[in-house]
Amino acid sequence: MSRRTASWHVATVADTRPETSTARRIELEVPTWPGNDAGSHLDVRLTAPDGYQASRSYSIASSGEGPRITLAVDEVPDGEVSPFLVRDLRVGDQIEVHGPLGAFFVWMPSGDPSPVQLIAGGSGVVPLFAMASAHAASGDEAEFRLLYSVRSPDDAFFSDELDALAGERLTLDLVYTRQAPPGAQVPPGRLTPERLAAAVAPPQNNPRVYVCGPTPFVEAVAGWLIDAGHDPARIRTERFGGS
Numbered sequence: 320m321s322r323r324t325a326s327w328h329v330a331t332v333a334d335t336r337p338e339t340s341t342a343r344r345i346e347l348e349v350p351t352w353p354g355n356d357a358g359s360h361l362d363v364r365l366t367a368p369d370g371y372q373a374s375r376s377y378s379i380a381s382s383g384e385g386p387r388i389t390l391a392v393d394e395v396p397d398g399e400v401s402p403f404l405v406r407d408l409r410v411g412d413q414i415e416v417h418g419p420l421g422a423f424f425v426w427m428p429s430g431d432p433s434p435v436q437l438i439a440g441g442s443g444v445v446p447l448f449a450m451a452s453a454h455a456a457s458g459d460e461a462e463f464r465l466l467y468s469v470r471s472p473d474d475a476f477f478s479d480e481l482d483a484l485a486g487e488r489l490t491l492d493l494v495y496t497r498q499a500p501p502g503a504q505v506p507p508g509r510l511t512p513e514r515l516a517a518a519v520a521p522p523q524n525n526p527r528v529y530v531c532g533p534t535p536f537v538e539a540v541a542g543w544l545i546d547a548g549h550d551p552a553r554i555r556t557e558r559f560g561g562s
């Protein structure tokens with residue numbers, strides 16, 4: 320459970336860089352930030368010169384204390400907020416953020432030895448990357464696995480960082496839905512109940528499962544997990560929207 324109280328903060332854009340062809344990584348400097356647990360999110364509020372405001376939720380890819388926060392935003396075509404964040408935001412710009420939010424969809428070292436299974440669709444990897452990074456930096460003994468469904472290798476968020484984590488501290492399984500890398504053993508295709516069951520920690524190992532991504536992805540995966548015998552009380556979900 321998060322011990323930090325959510326409030327409004329002024330954030331200054333410290334750095335931005337392309338994450339994928341449609342997404343941008345955004346580093347924010349927030350001097351008043353109280354820190355955040357791995358998996359939590361915040362609300363970004365934009366205000367136009369005429370006073371019109373729009374806000375959207377974004378997961379935080381970083382965790383811990385300190386004034387730096389990392390976001391990764393995928394552009395939703397014709398969206399109101401994400402195209403601005405991906406295309407127009409510049410270093411030195413200021414935006415308002417409200418957080419940290421989400422005490423339920425977080426991971427922190429606990430000494431619980433049961434495995435942790437992360438399952439991401441697209442940009443849903445953002446909070447799960449924060450969890451995998453926090454786990455790697457901790458002495459927590461739990462086995463960590465990430466199943467990441469993504470359109471193609473070029474669409475994977477945090478690709479270099481995940482490759483670096485993969486191995487001793489993280490088992491990484493990638494499912495390519497539209498284009499697999501050259502030489503891949505498995506042709507591209509959507510995640511199915513069978514592929515899911517083959518990749519995730521089995522229900523008899525009583526894993527703690529975190530699922531995040533577009534709403535249809537999360538609902539399908541959560542249903543398949545329950546059908547396969549996973550305990551619903553051990554499954555935590557975060558829906559990013561979309562239909």
Ligand SMILES: Cc1cc2nc3c(=O)[nH]c(=O)nc-3n(C[C@H](O)[C@H](O)[C@H](O)COP(=O)(O)OP(=O)(O)OC[C@H]3O[C@@H](n4cnc5c(N)ncnc54)[C@H](O)[C@@H]3O)c2cc1C
Binds near residue numbers: 376396445
């Ligand atoms: C807790 C939480 C955390 C989130 N974290 C992230 C994150 O880390 N990175 C990130 O890129 N997004 C994240 N999102 C999604 C984000 O809040 C916005 O919904 C997204 O950026 C689209 O906003 P928009 O204003 O551009 O589009 P809108 O103007 O709100 O919507 C335009 C159209 O796109 C559809 N749409 C809305 N959201 C999505 C979506 N996620 N996928 C597909 N279609 C959509 C709408 O139904 C609508 O038809 C998160 C959402 C939640 C609830």
